[in-house]
Structure formats: C-alpha cells, structure tokens
Amino acid sequence: MKNFISVKDVTDIEALLSKALHIKHNPLEYTHIGKNKTIGLLFMNPSLRTRMSTQRAAYNLGMNVMVINLNKDNWQLEFENGAVMNGTGSEHIKEAAGVISQYCDIVGLRSFPGLIDRNKDYNEDIFNSFLINLTIPLVSLESATLHPLQSFADIITIKENFNGNKTPKVVLSWAPHIKPLPQAVSNSFAEWALASEFDFVITHPEGYELNKKFTNGATITHNQEEALKDADFVYVKSWSSYSDYGTMPEVKTDWLLNKKKMSLSNNARIMHCLPVRRNVELTDELIDDPSCSLIMQQAGNRVVSAQTILTEILSSIQ
Amino acid sequence: MKNFISVKDVTDIEALLSKALHIKHNPLEYTHIGKNKTIGLLFMNPSLRTRMSTQRAAYNLGMNVMVINLNKDNWQLEFENGAVMNGTGSEHIKEAAGVISQYCDIVGLRSFPGLIDRNKDYNEDIFNSFLINLTIPLVSLESATLHPLQSFADIITIKENFNGNKTPKVVLSWAPHIKPLPQAVSNSFAEWALASEFDFVITHPEGYELNKKFTNGATITHNQEEALKDADFVYVKSWSSYSDYGTMPEVKTDWLLNKKKMSLSNNARIMHCLPVRRNVELTDELIDDPSCSLIMQQAGNRVVSAQTILTEILSSIQ
Amino acid sequence: MKNFISVKDVTDIEALLSKALHIKHNPLEYTHIGKNKTIGLLFMNPSLRTRMSTQRAAYNLGMNVMVINLNKDNWQLEFENGAVMNGTGSEHIKEAAGVISQYCDIVGLRSFPGLIDRNKDYNEDIFNSFLINLTIPLVSLESATLHPLQSFADIITIKENFNGNKTPKVVLSWAPHIKPLPQAVSNSFAEWALASEFDFVITHPEGYELNKKFTNGATITHNQEEALKDADFVYVKSWSSYSDYGTMPEVKTDWLLNKKKMSLSNNARIMHCLPVRRNVELTDELIDDPSCSLIMQQAGNRVVSAQTILTEILSSIQ
Numbered sequence: 025m026k027n028f029i030s031v032k033d034v035t036d037i038e039a040l041l042s043k044a045l046h047i048k049h050n051p052l053e054y055t056h057i058g059k060n061k062t063i064g065l066l067f068m069n070p071s072l073r074t075r076m077s078t079q080r081a082a083y084n085l086g087m088n089v090m091v092i093n094l095n096k097d098n099w100q101l102e103f104e105n106g107a108v109m110n111g112t113g114s115e116h117i118k119e120a121a122g123v124i125s126q127y128c129d130i131v132g133l134r135s136f137p138g139l140i141d142r143n144k145d146y147n148e149d150i151f152n153s154f155l156i157n158l159t160i161p162l163v164s165l166e167s168a169t170l171h172p173l174q175s176f177a178d179i180i181t182i183k184e185n186f187n188g189n190k191t192p193k194v195v196l197s198w199a200p201h202i203k204p205l206p207q208a209v210s211n212s213f214a215e216w217a218l219a220s221e222f223d224f225v226i227t228h229p230e231g232y233e234l235n236k237k238f239t240n241g242a243t244i245t246h247n248q249e250e251a252l253k254d255a256d257f258v259y260v261k262s263w264s265s266y267s268d269y270g271t272m273p274e275v276k277t278d279w280l281l282n283k284k285k286m287s288l289s290n291n292a293r294i295m296h297c298l299p300v301r302r303n304v305e306l307t308d309e310l311i312d313d314p315s316c317s318l319i320m321q322q323a324g325n326r327v328v329s330a331q332t333i334l335t336e337i338l339s340s341i342q
Numbered sequence: 343m344k345n346f347i348s349v350k351d352v353t354d355i356e357a358l359l360s361k362a363l364h365i366k367h368n369p370l371e372y373t374h375i376g377k378n379k380t381i382g383l384l385f386m387n388p389s390l391r392t393r394m395s396t397q398r399a400a401y402n403l404g405m406n407v408m409v410i411n412l413n414k415d416n417w418q419l420e421f422e423n424g425a426v427m428n429g430t431g432s433e434h435i436k437e438a439a440g441v442i443s444q445y446c447d448i449v450g451l452r453s454f455p456g457l458i459d460r461n462k463d464y465n466e467d468i469f470n471s472f473l474i475n476l477t478i479p480l481v482s483l484e485s486a487t488l489h490p491l492q493s494f495a496d497i498i499t500i501k502e503n504f505n506g507n508k509t510p511k512v513v514l515s516w517a518p519h520i521k522p523l524p525q526a527v528s529n530s531f532a533e534w535a536l537a538s539e540f541d542f543v544i545t546h547p548e549g550y551e552l553n554k555k556f557t558n559g560a561t562i563t564h565n566q567e568e569a570l571k572d573a574d575f576v577y578v579k580s581w582s583s584y585s586d587y588g589t590m591p592e593v594k595t596d597w598l599l600n601k602k603k604m605s606l607s608n609n610a611r612i613m614h615c616l617p618v619r620r621n622v623e624l625t626d627e628l629i630d631d632p633s634c635s636l637i638m639q640q641a642g643n644r645v646v647s648a649q650t651i652l653t654e655i656l657s658s659i660q
Numbered sequence: 661m662k663n664f665i666s667v668k669d670v671t672d673i674e675a676l677l678s679k680a681l682h683i684k685h686n687p688l689e690y691t692h693i694g695k696n697k698t699i700g701l702l703f704m705n706p707s708l709r710t711r712m713s714t715q716r717a718a719y720n721l722g723m724n725v726m727v728i729n730l731n732k733d734n735w736q737l738e739f740e741n742g743a744v745m746n747g748t749g750s751e752h753i754k755e756a757a758g759v760i761s762q763y764c765d766i767v768g769l770r771s772f773p774g775l776i777d778r779n780k781d782y783n784e785d786i787f788n789s790f791l792i793n794l795t796i797p798l799v800s801l802e803s804a805t806l807h808p809l810q811s812f813a814d815i816i817t818i819k820e821n822f823n824g825n826k827t828p829k830v831v832l833s834w835a836p837h838i839k840p841l842p843q844a845v846s847n848s849f850a851e852w853a854l855a856s857e858f859d860f861v862i863t864h865p866e867g868y869e870l871n872k873k874f875t876n877g878a879t880i881t882h883n884q885e886e887a888l889k890d891a892d893f894v895y896v897k898s899w900s901s902y903s904d905y906g907t908m909p910e911v912k913t914d915w916l917l918n919k920k921k922m923s924l925s926n927n928a929r930i931m932h933c934l935p936v937r938r939n940v941e942l943t944d945e946l947i948d949d950p951s952c953s954l955i956m957q958q959a960g961n962r963v964v965s966a967q968t969i970l971t972e973i974l975s976s977i978q
Binding site: 060062064088090092099102106107108109110111114115116118119122123124126127128 | 688691706708709712713715716719720838934935936937938939940944947948955956959960963
C-alpha cells in the first residue's frame with residue numbers, strides 16, 4: 025500500500041480485516057518494523073482522537089512521531105501554480121511537501137472541508153496537491169470528503185460483532201446536531217459498507233441526500249423506522265446538506281434515536297464515531313447499554329485500524 | 343499503587359522515600375518497565391515544569407508520552423449525567439475517559455481551580471469524574487486542591503537535607519503575590535508534612551486560613567517571626583483566601599521573606615515550588631545563596647518524584 | 661563542542677564537513693549515542709522546518725525530544741538582575757534556565773529579533789542570559805542575529821555541489837519581500853562563507869547594508885548583475901535594513917531574480933533557506949529547474965546539519 029486516502033487503496037478488504045484482527049490480539053508483534061522511521065502528523069484542523077490513536081499505533085510499531093499543527097497564524101500554504109506570492113500564503117505546497125518528504129517517512133494529513141464551496145471541497149484540492157508533491161506515503165487523517173481510518177475501524181467492529189451466516193443489515197441513520205457537520209464520515213462509511221457487500225441502508229430527512237458517488241448501491245429512505253426494521257447495526261451520524269451545501273435544512277420530524285425506535289431492529293448494535301452529543305443524536309439509555317452500544321469498541325479499534333494501515337505502508341517502504 | 347491523587351494513596355511514606363532516593367541515584371535502572379507503555383498527559387491548564395519533569399521521568403522509564411492540551415476552544419467536556427448536550431460541551435466525560443483509557447496505559451491530569459465556586463473546586467468534581475470513568479491509573483499533575491507530585495518532591499528534598507536526630511521544624515510561610523493563587527500546593531504540602539510527622543507550623547496573615555481538612559495537626563500562627571524561630575526548613579508560598587474564597591484580603595504588615603527574618607531560624611533552608619516572584623515573595627539574597635536555598639534541588643526532584651510514582655503504578659499494571 | 665551559537669564554536673570547518681557527509685550517508689550509525697538523553701527545544705517564536713529537522717536529527721541519534729513553546733500568554737521570562745517581579749515576567753531566567761538544565765541534557769533555543777531596538781537585538785541579550793544561567797549545552801535554533809544550523813546546512817550543500825579546483829564564487833543576493841525580515845540568515849551565511857574562504861560577494865540595494873561585523877572580508881556591491889557574473893552559487897534572501905533598523909527602504913530597481921539575470925553566472929546553482937515567496941523573491945522557472953535549484957537539497961541537509969552538531973555535543977557530554 026502506497027497511500028491510504030479511501031477504500032480504493034485497499035485491494036482486499038477481507039485480507040486487511042484478518043490482518044487487523046491479528047494485530048489487535050498481538051499489538052506488539054511488529055515493534056521492529058517502524059524502528060528509526062518517523063511519521064509526521066500534519067493537522068490543518070484540530071484533532072484529539074485521531075491524533076492519539078494514530079500516535080499510539082505508531083508507537084506500537086516502534087516509530088517516532090512528529091505532530092505539526094498548521095493554521096492560518098503560523099504557516100499558510102499557497103496551492104496555486106504560478107502564483108505571485110505577495111499575499112497571505114507564506115509557503116508553496118511544492119516546498120512544504122518537498123521538505124516534509126525529507127524529514128518524515130510517512131505523513132498523515134487532516135484537512136476539513138470549508139463547507140462553503142462544494143466544488144473545492146469535493147475536488148479534494150488540498151489532498152491532491154499533497155499527493156502530487158509528496159515523495160513519501162500519505163495517510164488520510166480525514167479529508168474534506170472521507171475519513172477512511174474511521175471507516176476501517178467501523179468495519180473491523182462490525183466484523184467482530186457479527187456471527188450470522190447471512191449478510192448483515194447495516195443502517196446509516198442521520199442524527200440531529202447543533203451545527204452543520206462535514207459529510208466525510210458518512211461518505212466514507214458508505215463506501216466501505218458497500219465495498220464490504222453489506223445489506224446497506226441510509227436513512228435521512230429530505231434535503232440531506234449524500235453525494236451519489238459514494239452511496240451508489242445503497243437503499244436510501246426518508247423513513248427512519250422502516251430503515252431500522254431488522255437492522256443488525258445502526259450507525260448514527262449527523263451531517264449537513266450536500267445539495268444546499270453546508271446548510272442544515274429544517275427537519276420537522278424527530279430523528280433522535282431512542283430505545284423505542286431501536287425495538288424495531290434485530291437487537292441491533294449502535295455505532296457512532298464520536299464525539300457524540302448525548303440526548304441530541306441518541307439517548308443515554310442506548311449509549312450506556314453495553315449489550316447495545318459498540319461505541320467504545322469502535323474507538324478502541326481506531327488504534328487497530330491505524331496500526332494495520334501503517335504496517336501495510338511500512339512493509340512497502342522497507 | 344493504582345492512582346496518585348493525594349498522600350492517602352501512599353501506604354508507607356518512608357518506603358517510598360527510600361525508593362525515590364534509590365531512583366535518584368540510579369535513574370536509568372528501570373528503563374525496561376515502561377517499554378511499550380504510553381502515558382497521556384492531559385492539561386486543562388497550561389504547564390511547563392510539571393509537563394517537562396513528568397515527561398523526563400516517563401522517558402527514563404522507557405515510556406512513550408502523548409501530550410493533550412484541552413481548552414475551551416478545542417474540546418469542552420460535559421460532566422453532568424443525563425445532560426441534553428445542545429450547549430458548549432462537545433463530548434461527555436464518559437466517552438472522553440473511555441477513549442483515553444483505550445489509547446493510554448496511564449493518564450496524568452492537570453485541572454486548576456476556578457477560584458470562584460469553592461464547593462465546586464473542593465469537591466474535585468473534574469478529578470472525581472475522571473476517576474469514575476477511567477479504567478486506567480490516574481496521576482494528578484495538580485488538581486483544584488492538591489499537587490501531590492510537588493509535595494513528594496518537597497519531602498524528598500527535606501529528607502536529603504536533614505541530618506538531625508530530632509524531628510525537623512518545618513514552616514510554611516505565606517508570601518505576597520500580584521494575583522490570587524490556588525491553595526493546592528499549600529494544602530498538599532501540609533498533608534505530606536503532617537503525614538511525615540514533622541514539627542509543622544503554618545504562618546499567614548489573617549484571612550488566609552487554609553481548609554482545616556488539610557492542616558489539622560499543624561501549629562498555626564499569624565506571627566511570621568515567631569513561626570521562623572528555630573525553623574529547619576521554610577517553605578515560602580502565596581495563596582488566596584479560602585474563607586473569602588479566591589480573594590486577596592488586605593495585608594498591612596510585611597510578609598516578604600528576607601535574610602534578617604531568616605536569622606531567627608536554625609540556619610533554615612529555603613524552599614519554593616516555583617515559579618517565584620523575586621523580591622515580592624522572597625529576596626534575591628535568599629534565593630541566590632546556595633547555602634540557604636533548596637529551590638533548584640526541589641525542582642530537580644520533580645523528576646525523581648514523578649519517576650518514583652510512575653514506577654509504582656507501572657509495577658501494579660504489568 | 662560545548663555550545664553551538666555561531667561559526668566561532670567550530671574549530672575546524674573542513675573536519676566538521678567531512679563528519680556531516682559521513683553522517684548523511686550513514687544516518688543511523690550513531691543511534692546509541694543519544695540513548696536516554698533528552699533535548700528540549702525551546703521556541704520563543706514559531707518554527708516548523710527547524711523543529712522538524714532538529715527533531716528528526718535527535719531521533720536518528722536515539723534521543724528523546726521535548727518541545728516547549730513559550731509565549732507571552734503562558735510563560736513570560738524576566739531577564740533583569742535584581743528586578744522586583746511585580747510585573748508581567750512570571751519567572752526569572754535564573755530559575756527557568758536552572759530548571760531546564762535539570763530536565764534536559766541539551767537545549768535548543770529559538771528567539772527572533774524584535775526588529776525595533778537594534779542594540780537589544782544585536783546584544784543577543786536573551787541568548788546570553790540563557791548561556792550564563794544554563795548548565796547544559798545550548799544550540800541556537802536561530803537567534804536575533806544568527807542562524808548557524810541553517811548556515812552549516814548551506815555550506816554542506818555547497819560542498820556537495822562544487823567540484824571545481826578553484827575557489828567557488830558565492831553570491832548572497834538580496835531579494836524583495838512583502839514584510840521586513842531579520843538579518844539573521846544573511847549575517848550567519850556571511851560568517852560561514854567567509855570562514856570557508858569562498859570568493860564571497862554580497863549584493864543588495866542601497867540602505868540594506870549588513871552589520872560589518874559579519875561581512876568583513878566580503879565584496880559588497882549594489883550592482884546585482886555585476887555580482888552575478890561568473891557566480892557558482894547564488895543565495896537568494898530578503899532582509900530588512902540594519903542602518904534604519906527593521907525598516908524596508910524603498911527600492912526602485914528590480915531585484916527579483918530570474919533566468920535572464922542568472923545567464924550572467926557560471927551556470928550557478930540557486931540557494932534559498934525557505935520559506936520562499938515564489939515570483940516575489942525569485943521566479944518559478946529557477947526554483948522548478950532541478951539543474952539549477954539546490955533548495956530542496958539544502959532543506960534536506962538541515963537534518964544532516966543538526967545531527968552533526970548534536971553528535972559533536974553528545975560526544976562532549978558522555
């Protein structure tokens with residue numbers, strides 16, 4: 025594996041899942057493969073969970089870690105070719121990526137969408153600029169449109185918790201929130217769920233349709249209760265509108281997930297990528313019921329997900 | 343040792359002191375016991391000395407370190423049970439502590455008092471919430487009311503510098519300052535001095551009485567000069583009022599410690615936890631006199647203190 | 661080597677260059693010499709390139725790294741002897757340096773000039789205060805007037821790219837910029853170029869004369885084209901005025917370096933310390949021409965430079 029930007033970088037999901045489960049139970053088996061290697065974690069937006077889990081994964085592989093927080097105050101990048109740099113951008117991506125490529129062996133990058141200019145966000149200009157100019161592998165720590173390390177952790181969690189001999193029914197259920205959120209986690213989960221050939225259903229209010237590029241093949245319904253019927257896993261997530269980009273169209277019905285709604289499911293397990301707004305997105309009774317919630321297990325699998333991907337990449341650059 | 347929040351977590355101070363002195367002279371004897379273990383240092387308030395000394399201690403034990411700076415801008419925690427999280431708190435302590443417990447092996451936490459609501463501060467709500475929700479050991483890097491790693495370093499320093507065959511007379515002497523400070527260092531030193539069975543005297547102006555819970559057993563006087571008589575060690579520290587909580591009641595007499603006042607003592611050694619306001623709390627002539635000041639030695643013992651505690655905790659989680 | 665503040669700390673540049681080239685080709689030969697040693701990187705101003713390259717260098721030597729970002733908000737130092745510290749300075753340099761000396765084995769320090777008070781900047785008060793009060797080696801990560809780790813990387817790069825049997829002609833060519841920059845990189849490069857006995861020419865517009873203390877022995881001209889004639893290396897750098905301190909005197913002619921001007925040279929290689937303002941300081945066509953630009957190689961040599969210096973210092977404190 026050269027880069028890890030989306031599910032398309034994975035050639036065999038089943039094989040990767042097997043590796044992940046092996047690593048989960050033998051976290052310190054590969055402490056030598058990252059020895060004397062350094063990962064640079066580059067944050068254009070804040071991160072705590074992703075930073076900590078990736079850092080821990082790197083330590084478990086014997087790597088060194090450098091955290092680089094970029095923001096407008098300290099290092100604004102110029103992305104345009106041929107720019108006369110007499111403005112706010114103090115360093116061109118060509119130099120930035122070239123330098124980082126010499127100081128690190130792998131780079132992780134986080135860059136959220138602006139949620140204002142849809143074309144710009146969905147073109148993934150920033151990630152693509154880095155990809156063009158880096159000479160070392162790039163791991164997405166969440167881009168404008170995708171969050172593959174999260175999705176892989178999600179799929180690991182489903183794998184660990186499904187014993188049935190049928191295809192699991194997995195529902196992505198939109199949730200209310202106090203502010204407009206990116207579509208990245210939802211887009212990415214859809215991609216991975218479809219690549220995993222789950223019986224995959226997305227339910228959301230009108231106006232919250234995701235980009236079809238990521239959801240093609242999924243069953244989509246505005247009827248939350250219908251979606252929940254016979255579900256094995258319910259992934260709760262809020263996102264803002266893609267069509268009326270970055271807004272929160274008014275929702276007149278109640279989308280808070282609770283125990284009563286979940287009773288329609290097949291004793292489904294609840295999933296959420298965190299942070300979760302309790303009693304806004306879903307109720308305490310669901311989160312705090314260990315026979316229902318997989319949320320902590322998902323969070324724990326973030327280390328497994330990152331460690332598996334780093335192992336794959338390290339193997340390719342030895 | 344499971345957690346380190348106060349002197350009450352220590353079963354045998356003398357044994358712990360012996361261990362500390364052994365570690366001080368053999369700092370790299372235990373570089374294996376922290377191998378592949380990670381400590382997360384969680385700062386809800388800034389820290390330099392505590393962060394650096396704890397980080398160095400962890401490195402001396404072969405540990406990995408993750409520093410997590412929390413503040414209102416990036417990650418505001420919700421502590422209330424049952425809260426409908428539609429406000430500023432973006433993550434509940436239940437999830438935060440649950441996640442950290444999976445990414446780290448030990449967590450250190452710093453959280454200062456607000457100095458506004460005494461009940462809230464003295465209930466140690468934040469530390470107690472973490473204790474309830476963490477599944478890994480917690481080390482205090484200074485709480486609202488206590489600073490045990492500092493106090494243990496202080497007691498190590500006294501141990502190293504007292505050769506008498508009597509009980510040492512140790513005086514905690516209030517100092518002027520330009521702003522109201524927490525009582526944590528003073529409360530904590532009092533606890534440790536009393537547990538060490540020193541002849542322990544606290545002197546401060548009227549209005550600066552500490553919480554009796556921590557000082558019970560100490561001799562308390564408003565007469566600084568009387569307190570200094572025959573003292574072996576004088577610990578200089580400013581704190582704000584506990585009774586008129588967080589304020590600085592007017593002080594009409596001169597509490598700046600100087601050489602003349604110190605001449606009343608038994609050639610006492612001066613202690614201070616740093617940072618010190620020179621010529622406001624005590625004079626240059628005292629700080630700069632190596633036959634008097636133990637301040638640098640105390641600061642150095644912060645590494646010894648942290649390393650001893652981490653060793654104890656690591657032993658319990660192997 | 662005890663400290664590394666300027667070229668004066670180097671006794672034999674040629675020998676140091678040989679060591680650097682050996683380290684460049686054997687970066688992991690000395691992973692043992694920094695084992696259980698900690699470098700503290702102290703930033704009074706932001707840094708990305710210097711931090712990352714020094715951090716990588718330290719990792720290559722097996723060291724631990726602590727990054728300490730100082731700023732007015734979290735830790736303002738008092739430098740005056742005898743100060744009554746009732747103002748903004750919360751800790752005296754005596755204590756700060758004394759404490760850091762106990763928590764680290766080597767300290768790196770960055771402190772930019774204010775560009776307002778020339779005497780203050782050129783006295784290097786901050787660096788000198790640290791030097792007086794530290795008991796461990798100090799490495800400059802760029803001071804008010806010098807940037808020796810950069811200059812050493814520059815000299816390594818010239819060494820790698822000059823095969824002639826004559827003395828290379830090296831030109832430091834002033835460049836336009838959108839804001840006044842320190843003279844540190846230019847002063848420092850001048851010192852190192854002169855110590856290396858290059859045929860060294862500085863060209864800049866009127867009003868941009870550097871302090872003669874650093875340029876004594878160089879040929880200085882206001883005629884950029886004349887300077888470029890037969891040049892082997894052209895170092896492009898902007899700096900603000902030394903005589904009318906920190907200002908940017910008006911420049912009526914065009915100082916942007918381009919291919920046409922470079923045609924006067926002896927197929928000279930272009931150098932720049934980064935970050936570079938493309939098409940303001942020099943043109944894309946020069947930066948993007950690998951047969952001309954040495955800029956990326958220079959940046960890569962920042963790790964080599966730092967690693968060589970740390971190796972020298974570590975050897976002296978074993």
